[in-house]
Amino acid sequence: MKMNNVFAQTMPSPTQDRNFVLSGRQLFSGGHAEEIGLRSSMEDACAIIGEFAGAGTQFYGVFDGHGGNEVSLYCANNLHRVISRTLKDEDITVEKAIINSIEEVNKGASSKYPNTGSTAAIVMVVNNIVYCANVGDTRILLVENGKTTRCSYDHKASDPAERQLVLARGGQIVQNRVNGVLMLSRAIGDRVVGPGLSCEPFIKRMRRKDGMRIVIACDGVFDVVDDETVGSLATRHSNTQEAARVIKDLAISRGTTDNVTCIVINLTPK
Structure with a gap:
C-alpha cells in the first residue's frame, strides 16, 4: 500500500504476553479500562500501538478470549506487527492487508492453541483514514x-445471515452454536470447533474528523449496556481514561458476568 509517510525503521518493542500492550508515540488520546469481573480468570487482552506502521499510523485493539487467554494474548502481541509488515507491499489496500493479516494470525493461533480462540476488534488510523x-x-x-x-458486526451463530454462511462453509448449527460448540460464527483460533467457522472480518472505513470518538469494548459491556448509553458516556468525559473507566464501572454495577475491557479514543490530535 502506498503510504504518505515513510515506514518507521524501528518500533519500540511492546511488553510481551501481557493482557494490555502499549507501545509507540500516541497521536490521539486513548484510554483503557478492564476488570476481571465475576470470572475466575482474565481472558481479554487489548493493545494501543502508536506509529505501528510508520509516522501518522495508530492501532487499537480489543480481543476477547474464550477457553483461555492464549489466543487473545497472541492477537494483542502479534496482529499489529503482521499488519505493519503486510502494509509494506505498495500494491495492497489497507482492507486487504487487514484480511490477510488476520488470516495469518488465525493460522498461527490455531496451530499453537487449537483448543482456544478469541474475538478481535481493531481500529487503525492510516493516512488520516479510520479503519x-x-x-x-x-x-x-x-x-x-x-x-x-x-x-x-456481531458475528453470532444465531444470526440468520451468519447461519447460512456457516452451513455454506460445511458446518452445522446446533442449539445456536457452530457444530454445537461455539456461539460465535467467526473467531480467531478455535481449530477444535471444526468446519463452518470463519476469521473473515467485517470492515468499515471513514475519513478521520476532529471531534470523533471511538469506543471498542467486549460483550462484557454490551451484554448489559446499550450502544447509545456507551456512546453518551464516551463523550461525557473529556478524559478518555476516565470515560473508559466509567463505562467499565457501569457494566460491573449492572451485573455483567463476563470480563470487561473498554478502549475510548479521541480522534482529535493531541
Whole structure:
C-alpha cells in the first residue's frame, strides 16, 4: 500500500504476553479500562500501538478470549506487527492487508492453541483514514455530533445471515452454536470447533474528523449496556481514561458476568 509517510525503521518493542500492550508515540488520546469481573480468570487482552506502521499510523485493539487467554494474548502481541509488515507491499489496500493479516494470525493461533480462540476488534488510523474491523462480537462504536453509530458486526451463530454462511462453509448449527460448540460464527483460533467457522472480518472505513470518538469494548459491556448509553458516556468525559473507566464501572454495577475491557479514543490530535 502506498503510504504518505515513510515506514518507521524501528518500533519500540511492546511488553510481551501481557493482557494490555502499549507501545509507540500516541497521536490521539486513548484510554483503557478492564476488570476481571465475576470470572475466575482474565481472558481479554487489548493493545494501543502508536506509529505501528510508520509516522501518522495508530492501532487499537480489543480481543476477547474464550477457553483461555492464549489466543487473545497472541492477537494483542502479534496482529499489529503482521499488519505493519503486510502494509509494506505498495500494491495492497489497507482492507486487504487487514484480511490477510488476520488470516495469518488465525493460522498461527490455531496451530499453537487449537483448543482456544478469541474475538478481535481493531481500529487503525492510516493516512488520516479510520479503519474499523472485527471478527466475533466485540463491538466498535463511532460517536460524532451526538450520534452513536455501530462500526462492527456481531458475528453470532444465531444470526440468520451468519447461519447460512456457516452451513455454506460445511458446518452445522446446533442449539445456536457452530457444530454445537461455539456461539460465535467467526473467531480467531478455535481449530477444535471444526468446519463452518470463519476469521473473515467485517470492515468499515471513514475519513478521520476532529471531534470523533471511538469506543471498542467486549460483550462484557454490551451484554448489559446499550450502544447509545456507551456512546453518551464516551463523550461525557473529556478524559478518555476516565470515560473508559466509567463505562467499565457501569457494566460491573449492572451485573455483567463476563470480563470487561473498554478502549475510548479521541480522534482529535493531541
